[in-house]
Amino acid sequence: MTIDPEAPPMFPQPTIDPAMAPIAPGFRAVNLFVDAHGAAPAALDPAILAGACRTVREGGPAWAEAHLANWAEVYVRFGAKPNRTPCSAQALRKRVLKDGSLPAINPVVDLYNAVSLLFAVPVGGENIDSYAGAPRLTIADGSEPFDTIANGEPSIEHPTPGEVIWRDDVGVTCRRWNWRQGARTRLDTFTGRMWFVLESLDAMPIEALDDAATCLELGLRTLIPGCSIIRETLAVE
Template sequence: MSSVRPLITSQIAVLAPGFRALSICVEAAPLINPDFAQKALADACQAVMNDDPAWAQAHLGAWAEVFRGFGAKPQRTPCSAEALRKRVLRGGGLPPIDPIVDLYNAISLEYAIPVGGENLAAYVGTPRLVIADGDELFDAVKDGQIVNESPEPGEVIWRDDMGVTCRRWNWRQGVRTRLSSDATRMWFILESLPQMPLDALQEAGGRLVEGLGVMMPGTLIEQELIGPDAG
């Protein structure tokens, strides 16, 4: 199986000291047990309504500070984990979207961690986390139509050789690399700050890997820890 190691610019360590992530590459098998994801999502929503991990609010608060550090306003454009949790707390749950998306959203909710899922086959070159110049292209949906926009200069973005794949670090995903269950090559990135214990990050990755194996028996999976804790 072909794996990918995302590139992270050295400026990220200045903006978010101690940032670490789990990168998980998947060669997908046929989706056999999609119902697993719906139950996982429902359970995760209930967990958000009932209780949080002891470190959850500190972790989300740290993400808000990082967003402020590159000029984003977390009240309006929060990190993806905060945005999901606000929707659950407001409405009591989330509607299903796609089994694979539902699964990684469930992990994000339960562990208060931004989780990205990407169609790796749609990438041109290596995923990389960088500071935007402001002239990169990002494909977004507006009024039901796909339009091109650009990030703000100084904004943290995920990108490849073609353009931006996710704006404001993990706030809004682009259309081109959006993941669904019919993808044959998948890439997940679980992004954490030091307020989340390392063992919780590894547990979250393990739960994602386990769920993928249940839903798609025979799937090939590789994972790698990225950041200061990596061996």
């Protein structure tokens, strides 16, 4: 774990339900906790996202197909249909292969989308100040509320029983592991505290996961000068 001495000591600590072990025994992740109070993101060099899209069009990275197939297997294991609701990294990759590029959203989202494409790894970004309690990766019983937008209007859905979800004390924050992010905790401001999680399975080399986290960390430090960052690892036990 690398801790920035200027970072605040208290962030809610993500946990993994032990029941996840049979579903994804090789799961491991890196958390980046960012404090950007008083900071404002700079403009992201458009070449960063464009370069990531080019890497995908050229077939990279080397482990992409195996890793994304690994994610599809895990999705099937908890009852999801990966062709209909793929993991976030697969969804981004398919869009680039179809359209050739991704549209810009905002500097922080564009940065973590670029890292996801470059390393074929799901990357999530959340407003940790909007959380009630700590993030938990667990299995849904189907009663948990998930706030989203449907047809342009706020809507509440519920996960399928047995579905893998990220949640907090209020409800679901991301459905089908990393398929769809909720509205309540999404990043729409970049001057507070943020949580980024990079999620990998056995088919992705551990060194590549570390490189992806470093790439995102360096990008955030450039994008948000003066921010504080805590980096931690997380794995199924």
